[in-house]
Amino acid sequence: MSAPTVFVARLAGAGVFDPAGERIGKVRDVVTVPRQDASPRVVGLVVEDRGRQRVFLSIGRVLSIGGGQLIASAISERRFSQRGSERLLLADVIGRTVTLQDGTTALVEDLSIAERGPGEWEVHELFLRKPKTGPFGKGPTTLALWNEVRHELDAEHDTEHLLAALEELPAADAASAMLDLPTQRMIEVAEDLSDDRLADILEEMHEDRQLEILDALGDHRMADVLDQMEPDDAADLIGHMPAERGETLLELMDPEEAEDVRMLLSFGADTAGGLMTTEPIILASDATVAEALALMRRHEVAPALAAAICVTLPPYEAPTGRFLGMVHFQRLLRYPPNERVGTLLDELIEPVLVSDTAAEVTRRMAAYNLVSVPVVDPAGRLVGVVTIDDVLDHLLPADWRAQEEGSHG
Structure with missing residues (x-):
């Protein structure tokens, strides 16, 4: 199909x-x-x-x-x-002239976009009109893929080439590539990156470098990027700022995103609440296996979060209704699409409390070979999950990102 x-x-x-x-x-x-x-x-x-x-x-x-x-x-x-x-x-594109492979030119009259995966779209074909060959009518039309024509280059070509490369690299490699640039050039590139891509890249940098880049972009752009960061990463960054500056940014952020960050900032850094992220996959008990797998496949869901779903009573955004249990991806694959997830709960996985220490969370994950563990408040409501990458960030030396960056500075 x-x-x-x-x-x-x-x-x-x-x-x-x-x-x-x-x-x-x-x-x-x-x-x-x-x-x-x-x-x-x-x-x-x-x-x-x-x-x-x-x-x-x-x-x-x-x-x-x-x-x-x-x-x-x-x-x-x-x-x-x-x-x-x-x-x-x-x-910017429709109405521009491109050069075909045979050396002739054509005008872009339309173009199509195609879905390559859930939430993943790209430019597909160009609908082109060639110059007319006679005194009457219009020129003939043709279709061509984006890379089958030569696009007019402009002064921004070099920057676009670099930005295109950063879009394709894994976030950690893109962060290293940016840190190899002179400081002013790094800031210029950061200005041109989309909010979500810059957020992904900044999450792979030490807080000092994050602040250096974001400070140069101004408060409004910083708030836009913080909206796109994982709430726990945004909370870590704001936690390194003076309280007044952090509050200013929280006021500029999307209210829902800011609420998650405020909640995380209220917990101690060495607790489950301080480690967790507030955006797990949450479903009702009568949701089907097919619905669960569809959510796991979405491209914006981090791999560690896509490893399992959390089942709760309503409401279904943290803090939820009472936490019922967790179902791992592998178990979902063993059942038909119409099976209800509430029948598949893993009874061996017990949630941790927001107040539990990071050491207790680490022991629990190691003992049961977990990629993520649910976190509940004293009322038994799901407030987030701690993932394996959260634990690794906690266990590694505080300056490990700076040490990585030192090899590129």
Whole structure:
């Protein structure tokens, strides 16, 4: 079965609806970032909301595209601001001239985007019109893949090449590559990276270097990047700031993201609450195996979090209703898609309390060979999970990232 494709020109003005069917805006453009030796990756859409403000809609929040409309889980409340590495397909690409493999030129009249995986879209084909050969009518049309044509280069080509390379590298390698750059160049590159990619890269750096880069970008951009970081990483970073500065940033952050960070900051650094992340996969007991696996496959879910799901009573966002149990990925694979996850709970896995020490959490994970362990409050509500990478960060020397960076400085 071929991957779904959508022509971009037909998206212009398409309605954006929430899952309940309420109209929340309309599409104004498609946002992409370049990739080395590959078609550009779609990172989101520019949406005009009901207040006629243009905001960013992450492609990961788009649930479906079709029939002249989009269904999305939510849209941002912040005005869209184009980064240097980003290209708007309607504004920046359609209408430009490209050179074909035979040396002739053509005009980009439209282009399609294709879904390559859950929440993963890329530019697919260009719909091109060649120059007319006679005095009447229009020139012939043709289709071509992005990499089958030569695109006009501009002064930003070198920067785009570097940004494309950073998009493709694992986050830890991209962090090392950035740290190899002169400081001013590193800041310039950080300015052009998308918020989510910069967040991924910063999470692989020592807090001192994180602050050096983010301070240069200003409070509003820093808040945008903190919104995209894992809540525990954002809490660690804010915890290294003066209290007044941290509060200023929390006020600028998305309220839901800031609430998670505030909760984490309230726990001691050497406790389960201080180690945990607040964004595990949470489902009701009557959810099916198929639903669980679909959530695990989403590209924005970290591998350690995708190793298991947590089952609770409502509400299903931390802090949830009473924690019922956990189901590991491997067990889900052994049962039919319509099986209810509430029947598959692993009775050997007991949650830890937010107040339990990091040493107790580490012993529990080692004893039961766990990739993650659920964390509950005294009322038995799930508030997060501690993953194996959280534990490793705690066990390694405090300056281990700085030592890694020293080999690149």
